Amino acid sequence: MFYRETGQFKSSYKADQAIFPITQDRWFILFIFIIAFLVIPLTASEYLLQAVMIPLLIFSLAAIGLNLLVGYAGQLSLGTGGFMAVGAYMTYKLTTAFPEVNIIVIFILAGLISASVGFLFGIPSLRIKGFYLAVATLASQFFLVWMFNKVSWFYNHNSSGTITAPPRELFGVTVTGPTATAETRYIVALAIVCVFALIAKNLVRGRLGRSWMAVRDMDIAAEIIGIRPFQTKLIAFSISSFYCGVAGALMVFLWLGSAETEAFSINESFYVLFMIIIGGLGSILGSFLGAAFIVCVPILLTNAPQLFGLSMPIDLQKHIEIMLFGFLIVFFLIVEPHGLARLWQIAKEKLRLWPFPY
Amino acid sequence: MNEIVAPSNKETNANESSGLHKDASFETLLEVEKISLSFGGVHALDEVTFDIRKGEIRAIIGPNGAGKSSMLNVINGFYQPQQGFIKYKGNERKKMSPQIAASQGIARTFQNIALFRGMSTLDNIMTGRNLKMRRGIFWQMIHWGPARNEEIHHREIAEHVIDFLEIEPIRKTPVGRLPYGLQKRVELGRALAAQPDLLLLDEPMAGMNVEEKEDMCRFIIDVNEEFGTTIALIEHDMGVVMDLSDRVVVLNYGKKIADGTPDFVRADQGVVDAYLGVSEK
Amino acid sequence: MEIINFLNLVFLAPFVEMVSYPIFFSEVIISGLLTGVMYSLVALGFVLIFKASGVFNFAQGAMVLFAALTLVGLMEHGFPIWAALISTIIVLIVLAFVVERFMLRYLINQEDIILFMATIGLTFLIQGFGETIWGSNVKPLDLGIPSESFELGGLLLNEFDLFAAGSGAVLVAVLAIFFHYTRIGRALRAVADDHQAAMAVGIPLKNIWIIVWSVAGFVGLVAGIMWGAKSGVQFSLSLIALKALPVLILGGFTSVPGAIVGGLIIGVGEKIAEIYWGPLVGGAIENWFAYVLALAFLLFRPQGLFGERIIERV
Amino acid sequence: MSEVFEENLSPGVEVDRPPVLSLNNVEVIYDHVILVLKGVSLEVPKGRIVTLLGANGAGKTTTLKAVSNLLKAERGDVTKGTIELDGERVQSLSPNELVKRGVVQVMEGRHCFEHLTIEENLLVGSYVRTDGASEIRSDLEKVYNYFPRLKDRSSAQAGYTSGGEQQMCALGRALMARPRVILLDEPSMGLAPQLVEEIFEIVDKLNKLEQVTFLLAEQNTNIALRYADYGYILENGRVVLDGDAKSLRNNEDVKEFYLGLSTSGRRSYREVKHYRRKKRWLA
Amino acid sequence: SSTTIQVAADEQFIPMLVYRTGPYAPSGIPVANGFRDYYTMINNRDGGINGVKVTFEECETEYNTKLGVECYEKLKNKGSTGASLVNPFSTGITYQLIPKASVDEVPILSMGYGRTAAADGRVFKWVFNFPTTYWSQASAFIRYVAQQEGGESKLKGKKIAHVYHNSAYGKEANPTLKALANKYGYELILLAVDHPGQEQKATWLQIRRAKPDWVFMSGWGVMNQVAVKEAASIKYPMDHFVGNWWSGSDADVVPAAAGAKGYKSATFHSPRSDYPVHKDIIKHVYGGDQAKAKSNSFGEVLYNRAVVNAMFAVEAIRTAQGKFGKRALKGSEVRWGLENLNLTEARLKEIGMEGFTKPVKVSCSDHETMGPIIIQQWDGNKWNIVSDWISPIREVVRPMVEKAASAYAAENKITPRSC
Ligand SMILES: Nc1ncnc2c1ncn2[C@@H]1O[C@H](COP(=O)(O)OP(=O)(O)OP(=O)(O)O)[C@@H](O)[C@H]1O
Ligand SMILES: Nc1ncnc2c1ncn2[C@@H]1O[C@H](COP(=O)(O)OP(=O)(O)OP(=O)(O)O)[C@@H](O)[C@H]1O
Ligand SMILES: [Mg+2]
Ligand SMILES: [Mg+2]
Numbered sequence A: 001m002f003y004r005e006t007g008q009f010k011s012s013y014k015a016d017q018a019i020f021p022i023t024q025d026r027w028f029i030l031f032i033f034i035i036a037f038l039v040i041p042l043t044a045s046e047y048l049l050q051a052v053m054i055p056l057l058i059f060s061l062a063a064i065g066l067n068l069l070v071g072y073a074g075q076l077s078l079g080t081g082g083f084m085a086v087g088a089y090m091t092y093k094l095t096t097a098f099p100e101v102n103i104i105v106i107f108i109l110a111g112l113i114s115a116s117v118g119f120l121f122g123i124p125s126l127r128i129k130g131f132y133l134a135v136a137t138l139a140s141q142f143f144l145v146w147m148f149n150k151v152s153w154f155y156n157h158n159s160s161g162t163i164t165a166p167p168r169e170l171f172g173v174t175v176t177g178p179t180a181t182a183e184t185r186y187i188v189a190l191a192i193v194c195v196f197a198l199i200a201k202n203l204v205r206g207r208l209g210r211s212w213m214a215v216r217d218m219d220i221a222a223e224i225i226g227i228r229p230f231q232t233k234l235i236a237f238s239i240s241s242f243y244c245g246v247a248g249a250l251m252v253f254l255w256l257g258s259a260e261t262e263a264f265s266i267n268e269s270f271y272v273l274f275m276i277i278i279g280g281l282g283s284i285l286g287s288f289l290g291a292a293f294i295v296c297v298p299i300l301l302t303n304a305p306q307l308f309g310l311s312m313p314i315d316l317q318k319h320i321e322i323m324l325f326g327f328l329i330v331f332f333l334i335v336e337p338h339g340l341a342r343l344w345q346i347a348k349e350k351l352r353l354w355p356f357p358y
Numbered sequence B: 001m002n003e004i005v006a007p008s009n010k011e012t013n014a015n016e017s018s019g020l021h022k023d024a025s026f027e028t029l030l031e032v033e034k035i036s037l038s039f040g041g042v043h044a045l046d047e048v049t050f051d052i053r054k055g056e057i058r059a060i061i062g063p064n065g066a067g068k069s070s071m072l073n074v075i076n077g078f079y080q081p082q083q084g085f086i087k088y089k090g091n092e093r094k095k096m097s098p099q100i101a102a103s104q105g106i107a108r109t110f111q112n113i114a115l116f117r118g119m120s121t122l123d124n125i126m127t128g129r130n131l132k133m134r135r136g137i138f139w140q141m142i143h144w145g146p147a148r149n150e151e152i153h154h155r156e157i158a159e160h161v162i163d164f165l166e167i168e169p170i171r172k173t174p175v176g177r178l179p180y181g182l183q184k185r186v187e188l189g190r191a192l193a194a195q196p197d198l199l200l201l202d203e204p205m206a207g208m209n210v211e212e213k214e215d216m217c218r219f220i221i222d223v224n225e226e227f228g229t230t231i232a233l234i235e236h237d238m239g240v241v242m243d244l245s246d247r248v249v250v251l252n253y254g255k256k257i258a259d260g261t262p263d264f265v266r267a268d269q270g271v272v273d274a275y276l277g278v279s280e281k
Numbered sequence C: 001m002e003i004i005n006f007l008n009l010v011f012l013a014p015f016v017e018m019v020s021y022p023i024f025f026s027e028v029i030i031s032g033l034l035t036g037v038m039y040s041l042v043a044l045g046f047v048l049i050f051k052a053s054g055v056f057n058f059a060q061g062a063m064v065l066f067a068a069l070t071l072v073g074l075m076e077h078g079f080p081i082w083a084a085l086i087s088t089i090i091v092l093i094v095l096a097f098v099v100e101r102f103m104l105r106y107l108i109n110q111e112d113i114i115l116f117m118a119t120i121g122l123t124f125l126i127q128g129f130g131e132t133i134w135g136s137n138v139k140p141l142d143l144g145i146p147s148e149s150f151e152l153g154g155l156l157l158n159e160f161d162l163f164a165a166g167s168g169a170v171l172v173a174v175l176a177i178f179f180h181y182t183r184i185g186r187a188l189r190a191v192a193d194d195h196q197a198a199m200a201v202g203i204p205l206k207n208i209w210i211i212v213w214s215v216a217g218f219v220g221l222v223a224g225i226m227w228g229a230k231s232g233v234q235f236s237l238s239l240i241a242l243k244a245l246p247v248l249i250l251g252g253f254t255s256v257p258g259a260i261v262g263g264l265i266i267g268v269g270e271k272i273a274e275i276y277w278g279p280l281v282g283g284a285i286e287n288w289f290a291y292v293l294a295l296a297f298l299l300f301r302p303q304g305l306f307g308e309r310i311i312e313r314v
Numbered sequence D: 001m002s003e004v005f006e007e008n009l010s011p012g013v014e015v016d017r018p019p020v021l022s023l024n025n026v027e028v029i030y031d032h033v034i035l036v037l038k039g040v041s042l043e044v045p046k047g048r049i050v051t052l053l054g055a056n057g058a059g060k061t062t063t064l065k066a067v068s069n070l071l072k073a074e075r076g077d078v079t080k081g082t083i084e085l086d087g088e089r090v091q092s093l094s095p096n097e098l099v100k101r102g103v104v105q106v107m108e109g110r111h112c113f114e115h116l117t118i119e120e121n122l123l124v125g126s127y128v129r130t131d132g133a134s135e136i137r138s139d140l141e142k143v144y145n146y147f148p149r150l151k152d153r154s155s156a157q158a159g160y161t162s163g164g165e166q167q168m169c170a171l172g173r174a175l176m177a178r179p180r181v182i183l184l185d186e187p188s189m190g191l192a193p194q195l196v197e198e199i200f201e202i203v204d205k206l207n208k209l210e211q212v213t214f215l216l217a218e219q220n221t222n223i224a225l226r227y228a229d230y231g232y233i234l235e236n237g238r239v240v241l242d243g244d245a246k247s248l249r250n251n252e253d254v255k256e257f258y259l260g261l262s263t264s265g266r267r268s269y270r271e272v273k274h275y276r277r278k279k280r281w282l283a
Numbered sequence E: 001s002s003t004t005i006q007v008a009a010d011e012q013f014i015p016m017l018v019y020r021t022g023p024y025a026p027s028g029i030p031v032a033n034g035f036r037d038y039y040t041m042i043n044n045r046d047g048g049i050n051g052v053k054v055t056f057e058e059c060e061t062e063y064n065t066k067l068g069v070e071c072y073e074k075l076k077n078k079g080s081t082g083a084s085l086v087n088p089f090s091t092g093i094t095y096q097l098i099p100k101a102s103v104d105e106v107p108i109l110s111m112g113y114g115r116t117a118a119a120d121g122r123v124f125k126w127v128f129n130f131p132t133t134y135w136s137q138a139s140a141f142i143r144y145v146a147q148q149e150g151g152e153s154k155l156k157g158k159k160i161a162h163v164y165h166n167s168a169y170g171k172e173a174n175p176t177l178k179a180l181a182n183k184y185g186y187e188l189i190l191l192a193v194d195h196p197g198q199e200q201k202a203t204w205l206q207i208r209r210a211k212p213d214w215v216f217m218s219g220w221g222v223m224n225q226v227a228v229k230e231a232a233s234i235k236y237p238m239d240h241f242v243g244n245w246w247s248g249s250d251a252d253v254v255p256a257a258a259g260a261k262g263y264k265s266a267t268f269h270s271p272r273s274d275y276p277v278h279k280d281i282i283k284h285v286y287g288g289d290q291a292k293a294k295s296n297s298f299g300e301v302l303y304n305r306a307v308v309n310a311m312f313a314v315e316a317i318r319t320a321q322g323k324f325g326k327r328a329l330k331g332s333e334v335r336w337g338l339e340n341l342n343l344t345e346a347r348l349k350e351i352g353m354e355g356f357t358k359p360v361k362v363s364c365s366d367h368e369t370m371g372p373i374i375i376q377q378w379d380g381n382k383w384n385i386v387s388d389w390i391s392p393i394r395e396v397v398r399p400m401v402e403k404a405a406s407a408y409a410a411e412n413k414i415t416p417r418s419c
Helices: A023-043 A046-072 A080-097 A103-126 A130-150 A182-204 A207-217 A219-224 A229-256 A266-279 A284-307 A314-335 A339-353 B002-012 B068-075 B098-103 B121-127 B137-142 B146-165 B180-193 B210-227 B238-244 B262-267 B269-276 C002-020 C022-053 C060-076 C081-102 C112-134 C159-181 C183-193 C195-200 C205-231 C235-251 C256-281 C286-300 D002-007 D011-016 D060-068 D095-100 D118-125 D133-146 D148-152 D163-175 D193-210 D221-227 D245-250 D252-259 E025-046 E065-075 E091-104 E134-149 E173-184 E201-210 E222-233 E276-286 E290-295 E301-324 E331-339 E345-350 E394-411
Strands: A168-170 A173-176 B028-039 B042-053 B057-061 B083-088 B091-093 B106-108 B198-202 B230-234 B247-252 B255-260 C149-152 C155-158 D019-030 D034-045 D049-054 D076-085 D103-106 D181-185 D213-217 D230-235 D238-244 E011-018 E053-060 E159-165 E187-193 E214-218 E241-243 E264-267 E374-378 E383-385
Touching (some): A023 A182, A046 A207, A046 A266, A046 A284, A080 A103, A080 A229, A080 A266, A103 A168, A103 A229, A103 C286, A130 A266, A130 C286, A173 A182, A182 A207, A182 A284, A182 B137, A207 A229, A219 A229, A266 A314, A266 C112, A284 A339, A314 C112, A314 E053, B028 B068, B042 B068, B042 B230, B068 B198, B098 B106, B121 B146, B121 B180, B137 B146, B146 B180, B180 B198, B180 B210, B210 B230, B210 B238, B238 B262, B255 B262, B255 B269, B269 D193, C002 C256, C022 C060, C022 C155, C022 C183, C022 C235, C022 C256, C022 E201, C081 C205, C112 C235, C155 C159, C159 C183, C159 C205, C159 C256, C183 C195, C183 D118, C195 C205, C195 D103, C205 C235, C205 E222, C235 C256, C235 C286, C256 E201, D019 D213, D034 D076, D049 D060, D049 D221, D060 D181, D060 D213, D103 D163, D118 D133, D133 D148, D148 D163, D193 D213, D193 D221, D221 D252, D230 D245, D238 D245, D245 D252, E011 E025, E011 E065, E025 E053, E025 E276, E025 E301, E065 E091, E134 E214, E134 E394, E159 E173, E159 E201, E173 E187, E173 E214, E173 E394, E187 E201, E201 E222, E214 E222, E222 E241, E276 E290, E276 E301
Parallel strands (some): B057 B230, B057 B247, B106 B198, B198 B230, D103 D181, D181 D213, E011 E053, E159 E187, E159 E214, E241 E264
Antiparallel strands (some): A168 A173, C149 C155, D019 D034, E264 E374
């Protein structure tokens, strides 16, 4: 029974409300941080950074954003891709118009624009709920993507409609554009994601988070105890879109390097939704776990046959991979419908009781 | 509970003599005037008129489907009556939104438990304090300094409610997993956390055994006596109604059929026929 | 001046054009209606499963593809049409069995979104499986349905479109009757409301689910045949699910007639928008316009035109 | 425990009253970690009314759901023990098969089909029956006779009816299956006193006239013990006391904690003391 | 079929980004097979390029940009020298890889797709898009129309519709068509079709209303099949309906079968499969088994295109070997080979492709070469050549290319090379 909270008395509510009240958890998190900030950038190959770690971080950010909206505020949305596009295109627009402005500031501005777009598209949530809302948010997805495709102002009137990340520096180091190394891009993404994850955690454990959850669990009751559901939902839409917008910006500027609207298609919306469901609705940790699952599992599956020295036609391999992926989704849902985060929690609960079964 | 809840409650009651006693003062807190409400062909309420005095426990009873819950829904603005008006704290109004009702000190519990199932007991109770919290989004993001102090301050109040209702062990349990009776108690806690002036309770003791009902009664009496909270109570257990309430209003098919002290109502033949049945006589 | 010109372009000119070329306008309407029925066919599969179990079946698109693939696949292996059809239906029933046995059974009483996610997993499974067996090439599908175009009073009509509309209408009528007038229909609606309570009153969830998934598979097959005849049977067939979604919310998730009416409204609406207003903004507005149109209806009826009322009370 | 049980029945009765239902040392775990029933054993003799009493969270609902096999839907599992219907183990039967064998549960907290009308709700209750429309119709009339209020509201969507109306609907729906064993979970909850009496009269009538067996979880101990033949008291997932209704009614603790009777008759709710007393069996 | 060949010390490694699954698999499969077969043939027949074996590894992209980038990252450092060059076979992926190419020193050969502006080798040192581009193609199409109508002067007043896939790829031809409309005075009607393009009734109603004299199409995937079917169903004269070279594969006309008869498309190589190179493939890859070859999409339009593409890659490496020696070459060395590629008619004959495609001479400033196109037509069973080789309109296209390239250079702070 080495993992337990017994004996760890908290003498103040302050201590009780810390993010990680249990000492072992704090050590664990410190360990993760050391790995993430030191070990990975120093040892990982470019492929690992570029194909796994950076997308993982970026999708985690988008997943956190969507989780705030779906998992906490209970508003099912499929517009993620659209909001990511807003972030990406606005970053491009702003940074090409004002090349001297710090790129981080640009990211945040783009996020804010995305937030206001999210606000607009959140308005139907006043009346529309559940799957109806989900399908309705597709309107924003399709409209935004269409708009970025159609209005050439957004991509500075170039003929192809593709936006490319120009080189930008941060503290004298190139962080975007083709010459930025994978390590720097990784570190920047990591730092941004950490800060925003912390902010998200703060939000959900405070008043706003409780209002969101109240609206999610029972909007009528929430209304009756004095929460304004409409306002609460709109804030959720805005903040969520902010996160998605920043994630979209990072996607183009720290990961892909260039993109057309196809990069923000409906598939993106679905993928981020998968992440939060698999990871766990209403859990920040779950957003990370879910992103890891959706990003890493296909890559593992693709590389697995080679690891085992199997050789098979690539299409068959892909089909098997798709089926396995589908199977794993169903399997995990059956094992634990509330996602990987819940699984993690149960594991911890068991550990707490260990070695006694109940 | 005393130290924290009581003083702030006194603020809201500041204009009154501190020695408020229900027999002494007849000040009305709420008047319901000729309220009518119908859904399609169903007359849920039909010209119902009654009042609730400050500091009293007012019971509303009546057969199933008589319109009791609808009455509470009208009082806290969830249903808009087709006719009639409501006078609360001296202000007359026909329409009221639930949020306004809440901000003016009306809190309630629900017949079919309406807790936020995915949240812990503590969080549920904290939502009751939502209206009292002030810090903006920015501070909440930082969760430091003033935001944290505010959070801790309200947490203390919530903890007092938890203490008071004796639900300390389930503080962090998601309420969806709690047994029915405890859920009802948490729901009461959520309403209490708002430090309401008028507390509407819709069958708070349904599904409880005697022991638990006794606990619940004790809480209700304490709230009423110590903080002077006015309570409107719907309950089918006549024992509870008779023992707790100061006055009782009886509804049947949306109409008021009797109004008065428990003993008076119990003796009323109409009430016996419509509601109590023979055996209760 | 600019503004007047703009107002004219948006609010006047399109209508003038509609009136000035009535034959073309009727052609637009008719093609909208015919397309609408094709959408309804896809939407119907969703409605069936949602209505009967409260599950938003994301895999419907994959089922359309799988059904059509199986059919052409078998025909390519020399099966005569009728044998291929029957075998395909049997395969779809087996699929329904498998889905119930290995998935739904374990997810009873879970939240909607969990079931939704599970059907997404199922989508991958079905797609991967279908393509492994039948390959990824475009397969022409020719059931011998006539597809000549002919003119009728200046209107150009296509035999195939009319045939598709006809079969769609028949299917919808049969299903609507089934849901409204049978004991099973009632039970299906009960299951959609509350799995646990349905079990408690003795409704065999297992059988119900197998029935609905089989019927949805069959509807998917019909949709697959109709759409596959246009484009050949290929992976993209599974993407038409996206076309069905606005239809679904407009008509209401739970209504069979809603699927058809929704389909018609969306079909006509998007055609008119694309043809008369699309050129003003550069075209290709059909896709999002369908959603916006549906959204507009939803603002007035949040449960769709024919959907079941969303119950809100405390 | 079963000894106590046998003591309380005359030998003659025992022969023609074999247990329809018997639970032996049943253990239930929710979500793989939450242990709720810790070895519950009980027997329900044929044609009797057996009541389960106990505080909130004692495990009454869980016990009933274990019998009707609805636990799966809550991610609960019977991990130990046996449940037998007519001497046959039924843990592997689906709820539907149980209903076909005449075991129907009325779930706690109403659980009506919100979007169906009251009448449709009732008709769904007869889903497993095969004895024809006219029989079903006449049963429907019977239910309407029991609950005239339902007849008034028969075309209203159940989701919009009052709490009590929903409770009646749930009960009526179970009766529509013509069960021989009914698992009743808190039937009196939220019903007007008059109606509570009526419902128990109905229970009694079904029991006496149609030999329906009842396993009844109830908080209204007073009335439950009045109508029941036998009772079990559950605390924290264990049976702590059982006996025939009369002996339970006379038990000091039961009087004190479940009936609200003190030595001087019924206690007033106003005079509830501010300290917690201890139940003897927990001491 | 084995897809992974172990990479040995002195072997020339070429990554293959393919899409054998997903919505575009019907196009991706013949392409992937064409590449595979040509490289295999080179290895089996000649023992590699001048004795240096070609090794390759397929990586599935599903035509998805993100997966494409992942594949690229995975494969770019494989082999003894790293990737020699990359053929993304997707406009989207090409766009992604362009900025990376110069950093990783892996040249990109995007043959007839990708970023048209890359034709300006002064700005895009690492990118090649010979023999021709979308813009050149569009201009050649207009020339073809002029020929059919009886001279450039006849273009005036004609209506030409462009039905295009509403994506970066589909829009490529628009600026050229617009510029030429100004020049020749035809009326241009632009009709976008959204991805995936299964529903095109509105588009074809508009065509029915406007009655354009010619319809040009830049379609992709299911959009092609549906368009051909819809065109037939509104009885549009199919011989005035011309697809670009991604709208003219076998899969595109199969669903419409007889209805597609008369449909035309542009291409830059012959659709036939009876050239010496084809015989070599049958012999050295399939051991003479015609049927097996057929089941591997042998001879299909897109298969042939991949063969051409693979040939370019091989010949560029061969050219580079002339300078750097007969060994496995690095990406930067292959880049030199690409830039100095000079495929003459004689050389084409040597490698069995005379008449199959046209000669190409790449230069430092011109990475495109503006090769000619021809028009093929579907007769209900197979594609036939129905025109002569048509050259693009250089004086219109090249200035546009240079303008776009210098805009790109400015935005990305690239100083153009002087050539
Ligand atoms: N939103 C609504 N729509 C339609 N009918 C309603 C609605 N709300 C209540 N009713 C009807 O109004 C009547 C009164 O309902 P109400 O819930 O107030 O009864 P109640 O007195 O609380 O009964 P109970 O004791 O059973 O809870 C009932 O017949 C109910 O069906
Ligand atoms: N789905 C569930 N998941 C986890 N725990 C559960 C679940 N359902 C019930 N429990 C727990 O099981 C215990 C017994 O619950 P149960 O509902 O059986 O009690 P009960 O005796 O019926 O109470 P009540 O009188 O309040 O209805 C409770 O402590 C409850 O917290
Ligand atoms: Mg009520
Ligand atoms: Mg219970």
